[in-house]
Amino acid sequence: MTSLLGQLGLLVAFSAALAMVVSGYREEEPAAIWKGSLRRFLQFSLAVIAIGGVAQVVDLLLLRPR
Amino acid sequence: MQALAPAEPTRKRMERAVGLSLLLPGAGHLQAGRFGWALFWAILCQGLLFGGLSLAGNSQFDYGKLIHLGGRPILMLLIPEMGNFLGVQFAAVLAKMHSVEAGGHLPEHLPWRNLGYLMSGASGVLSAFAAAHASSLCLVRDEPLAQRRVSPGGAALATLLLPGLGHWLSGRRFKTWLFGGTIVGLFALGMTLGDFADFDRQRHPYYWAGQMLLGPVGWITAFLCEPQRFPSVLPYQDAGLLFTTAAGFFTVIAALDSYHRAEDDWLAAARGVPGRAAAGAA
Structure with missing residues (x-):
């Protein structure tokens, strides 16, 4: 079984990796890479959490058998 | 900072x-005009492909798809071996488009098949x-x-x-x-989540194609972990597959970046661009 905490931990790890690789590709200076990494990390992880939240609401309101 | 670009005739070449x-x-x-390198790459890539097959x-x-035209097979699509395009087509014709499995045997009867998959896949990536x-x-x-300096292609190869x-x-x-820490760390985390059994062409052929892009780090790990099989459905094995495959794609991004930056350095040095000619000297 997975847990919400485990899923969140993996989301943080993947978001951080994605943000650092994309920022490393887009930028050249370390300061710009760090700044871009933080911004992209927040964007990606919050987008995934938002989509997960919508899926949860749809599950509760529409999909779950009554 | 404006990136430099090769001259038009060089770009065409x-x-x-x-x-x-x-x-x-x-x-x-x-x-x-590099005959020695031509011979090296031809022997390496075709040797790996045909040895692996x-x-x-x-x-x-x-794991490939045969494209037909008018009922006749004309093209074998096989990822990632397709990087070696004519080699794959020639091999498919030689094999009469048939595999061991198509001949009525199970691939499990071939003890070195996973090494063969790694070799032929490496041929495509290389x-x-x-x-x-x-x-x-x-x-x-x-x-x-x-002066001595890493070439763009050398930088990309080193990244692989x-x-x-x-x-x-x-x-x-x-x-x-x-790049090194992120990619290798993501790959290690993914392999751990999959109990070191998630680099398996037979089980996950599409993920495997992406994992192969990681290069020798992934290939050697896959070879060493070959006996491992999923003992049961693991809680985070899907995340493990995603992470290891993403690590492969991230390697390509890192290689593109290293190529582009090394090319920029090379052109700056060759043209004596003020303030940039010394950047990135090896």
Whole structure:
């Protein structure tokens, strides 16, 4: 079984990796890479959490058998 | 900062070298006038492809798709071996488009099939990187440098060898640790989540194609972990597959970056651009 905490931990790890690789590709200076990494990390992880939240609401309101 | 670009005639030659290399590894190096390298890449890529097919009894073709035209087979699509395009087509014709499995046998009867998969897959990935190498040798020929410096293709190949190494050779220490640490860390985390059994072509052929892009780090790990099988459905094995496959794609991004930055350094040094000529000296 997975847990919400485990899923969140993996989301943080993947978001951080994605943000650092994309920022490393887009930028050249370390300061710009760090700044871009933080911004992209927040964007990606919050987008995934938002989509997960919508899926949860749809599950509760529409999909779950009554 | 404006990126520098090769002159138009050089760009044309580089594009031709990439196209030729993707058709037949080594052919692009002939375009760059480097016969020794052409021979090296031809032998390496075709040796890996045909050696791998031999070890796996051509069962690689079970993971491909045969395209027909008018009822006749005309093209074998097989990822990632397709990087060595003509080699794969020739091998498919030689094998009469049949594999061991199509002949009524199970691939499990072939004890070295996983090594064969790794070899033929590596042939495709290396062929794509050979194209980058051939392209950069055209630049090296047209705009030579007096001092020793890593070529763009050399930087891309070094990144495939070990993520981050290409940036190290071009003098970018921060990016070395950024790319190397992130990619290898993500791959290690993914393998751990999958109990070191998630690099398996037979079970996950599409993920496997992405994982192969990681280069020798992934290939050696897969070879060493070959006896491992999923004991049960693991809670995070899907995340493990995603992470290891993403690590492969991230390696390609890192290689593109190392190529582009090394090319920029090369052109700046060759043209004596003020303030940038010394950047990235090896």
